[in-house]
Amino acid sequence: MTRSRPSVLRVVLPVLALAACSPGVLVETSLGAVRVTEDPDLARFSPVTLAGGERIEPFPEFGGLVVTGPEGxxxxxxDRALASAALAAFCGGALPPDLSYRGALDDGASTWSSGPCPEAPPGPAAS
Incomplete structure (x- = not known):
């Protein structure tokens, strides 16, 4: 009995389906690979100082980036250094504001997140 090799489609299709289900961008850094995902619902609470010197805490800002492992x-x-390196690469070399460790995942687990990219549109930096 001879054994046939699996067709390319039987091997490639499951991989493509898995990739389509993974949100965000896989970012490779010298410290490892992580996934950076834009999250418009991420609420960040940053103190605000008014022109007269009055300080308001917290003032919610919505939208940011969430850093997870490659599988989410x-x-x-x-892993702060890894998250920081990935965010800088994702934002074209600029580190986004408010790098924090917070409960940002759907299951309540904590991971690294930040504000959105400053100025440059999101995406991996060209090398």
Whole structure:
């Protein structure tokens, strides 16, 4: 009995389907690979100082970037350097504001997130 090789479609289609289900952009850094996803519903609470010196806390800002593992899982608190490198690469070399470790995933798990990219449109930096 001879064994036939699987067709290319039987191998490639499941991989393409999995890739289509993964939101965000896979970013490779020297520290490892992570996924950066834009989240318009991410609420960030930043203090605001008015012109007269009065400070208002918190003032919600919506929208930001969430950094997860390649498969979408939470990063550990110790992965700050990895998250920072990935966000800078995603934002064309500029580090976005408000890098924080917070519960940003649907299941309530904490991971690294930030405000949106400053000025430049999101996407991996060209190398």
């Amino acid at each position: 899982g939470a990063l550990s608190f110790e």
